[in-house]
Amino acid sequence: MDEQTVFATVAQTLEDQFQVEKDEINLETNFQRDLGADFVDLAHFIVELEDEFGDVIPDDAAEQIDTVQDLVTVIVKNTPKQK
Known part of the structure; x- marks a missing residue:
């Protein structure tokens, strides 16, 4: 799974759970x-x-x-690669 896809999902989940706007979320958050x-x-x-x-x-x-970057990196690193 690529970093952009993971970030989009993380940002959407953050928006839902923490009531923040997606445009306020970046990798350094x-x-x-x-x-x-x-x-x-x-x-x-x-x-x-x-x-x-x-x-x-x-x-x-x-x-x-x-940070969001830390989380995205862990998810990308540990998600099985699709063939």
Whole structure:
């Protein structure tokens, strides 16, 4: 899955869950600083994304996610390649 597709899905899910406009979300958006998300918020958000992408976000990687770019990178890296 390519980065643009993943970003579009992440941005849509952020818009729905955090009530922010998609045009306010970019790869540098920080979950805590920019969205006011705490660890619990991020955990719920990751569960939502795993409904969409499958179980592609390892627990140890989830602890290292600070920005949208971090999240997109983890999803792209761990999503099985389609043939």
